[in-house]
Amino acid sequence: MKLFLKVWRQNDRNDEGRFETHTLDEVSEDSSFLEMMDQLNEQLLEEGTEPVVFDHDCREGICGMCSLTINGHPHGTENSTTTCQLHMRKFDDGDTITIEPFRARAFPVVKDLVVDRSAFDSITQAGGFITVRTGSAPDGNALPVPKNDSDRAMDAAACIGCGACVASCKNASAMLFTSAKAGHLNMLPQGQAEKDKRVLAMVSAMDEAGFGNCRNFGECSAACPKDISLDYIAKLNRDHIKAKIKSVFA
């Protein structure tokens, strides 16, 4: 198939950036979106131009490194799909495809389509863990966890930290990410001891990183390649209020 690509180019964080247009012939419909980008880059090399840089690694939808906004949608319009798992058979011959980075104030552009998502790491560092010294754990079966709770924790833990939730949100809020991370631990008995502290610390780290406020539009959940539910945002809000009140009376 033949494609017309409008690709975002930006030298560094301070550059204004611009779109560049390229035509690509003979794209196999069995190739993935990133393999199509590889093909574009090989063509640019032949033309003597610098290839487009984009983040990618595992190419099997789990590392969360790929991060393109395709025709205005983070990871494209397919449901439950990361960019690397999007295949060209979902496009038509002659299509024009617009490719941009994930856009958010808290995710500054490094170059072209690569953004800096270290703000997510800082949220986890604030409290996205259970304090357990290596070697001090009781037997794995010492604490039964109801299957339902465990399954719900797993649903939240499926978040791959790609940032599509932020990129799809008008306010660039990180509530879906933060609520999935906190929710995973808060739903398990192991996570109870630090629950209040965790919630307060993670929410405040999220605010400090420059993410916007959540207005419950739900774009984030629709864009999420792992289908993280909005319920976790509701749960985080509840847990946050409880923790806040407790901290006042403590």
Added chain:
Amino acid sequence: MMNLDSKIPEGPIEDKWDNHRFSSKLVNPANKRKYKIIVVGSGLAGGSAAATLGELGYNVDCFCYQDSPRRAHSIAAQGGINAAKNYQNDGDSIHRLFYDTVKGGDFRSREANVYRLAQVSTNIIDQCVAQGVPFAREYGGLLANRSFGGAQVSRTFYARGQTGQQLLLGAYSALSRQISAGQVKMHTREEMLDIVVVDGHAKGIITRNLATGETNAWTADAVLLCTGGYGNVYYLSTNAIGCNVTATFRAYRRGAGFANPCFTQIHPTCIPVAGDHQSKLTLMSESLRNDGRVWVPKKAEDASKHPNDIPETDRDYYLERKYPSFGNLAPRDISSRSAKEACDEGRGVGTGGRGVYLDFSDSISRLGESAIRERYGNLFQMYERITGENAYQRPMRIYPAIHYTMGGLWVDYNLMTTIPGCFALGEANFSDHGANRLGASALMQGLSDGYFVIPYTIGDYLAKSGAGAISPDSAEVKVVMESVRERVDQLTSAKGKRSSRSYHKELGQIMWEYAGMARNEKGLNKAIGQIQDLRDDFNKNLLVPGSGDNLNAELERAGRVRDFLDFGELLCRDALERNESCGGHFREEYQTEDGEALRDDENFAHAAVWEYDNDGKTPCRHQEKLTYDNVKLAVRSYK
């Protein structure tokens, strides 16, 4: 002459690790903060090591090439993690896990290391549960297990089809805790390009910051390489695109022995190659073989038919036929080779006739589609995305692909390489899986090394060598830094005609053809010649656009491919010298009458350890003799 003292502790195998821990020197808590440790890589081995060492009080610098430590390729492991918990009451024990692993590795691993691995396997599960890893559970709330290839007990713990991600997130959360406590300093998008060795001891590393292009020097009292395997030497593999051999290969060039590079694992259940555009292969977890049956048509002329039109009587369930007691759960090397044989006979299905069916229809009619969806839903979904086919309605097509590399830097019982102070953990070392790794054992080994082995063994080295990191500005560091800069400059000034990707692809084709599932002397010699020619061409005609002072993915790839070109030759040389078949290394000259691998214990019950000599010279092959006092060397039979 390389010193290959394995330092296996004295005593009965059950007591070795205990005795060793007692006889190892300790660093007292107040002194730990005087030591600096560099950890390269943030996967299960690196992440768990950095977190644990930080927690103990050491000052740790941890490096990864990705934008976050959470993205290391351990994350992609699907199926599970083994542990000798015997929660199923089905006859498992530490000794059985040990035995299965040694046998699965075709008697080419080091007994004492494997026994220790089996011993600490149970602690790993406890640790991960406490961290909040959401392992699958039964309705009573206790942990669930599944079975895996090469074992007759159910000892694999799992978290849906994403056990790797969940375990890595556990290690990452522990690491994050240490980062916020200031015990670990994390350096992302920072790729190690060389190691600094001073007076024979590892004292630091040189990195390139991938975002800014800066070359940086870091020094410490010890360096841990947790940089994974070298499967990408084949270009197409299940590894992440960025996985590379540079860190371990550069250590090899500075004096670390490289053991058994020819021991590579080909995973039997991957999605077949669809065309020339392909950049990577996707694994379908081996756990699928619990409920899927592998078959090809009996007659070659049926290969192009729709699978549902081929009657039961015309199907050859070849694993069940050849290995009745293990059936579809035969180990990876055996399953892979059987698939190749079937395709070589013209009975392969799909594009290019390189595929076999993995059929769930029996399980679906026995258990119902919803039960299968519950177990493997995400895998079926992934399969459909990539191939456009619905595996609930027609069998999956699978074919073997390079997945894991058992070879790696040679390490002693303490996980130390032949460079004192330089340790190798996880897939980057060689010791535990022999010539073939069993499913669900990679996660176990990575976490065992990081959480429970290195924290003890590194103390002994540090206590004996004393604190004393050199300055990053010292002359010894500057020399290495200069050589790295020269190498980068050389690459950025390559303004020839061919992209590094095209060289990588060609190298991969040579490797897969001659050093893939089946190898022979003639082919390996041919491969070595072709790789040398390709390398010459690379040095003359490579094209790297742009400069080295910012994010330049082409430059990164060119450096990695350059090392793969040297390393590919080493792998072929190792395969050529190992005149036997064992595990993943199948030499066509050495097989039994019915086509099974024929080991030569008399001449090859050893680890082959390669010592670098100067460029252009043939490296020297040393041996560490492997002795088996606790298992009987036997023909590995899964019949």
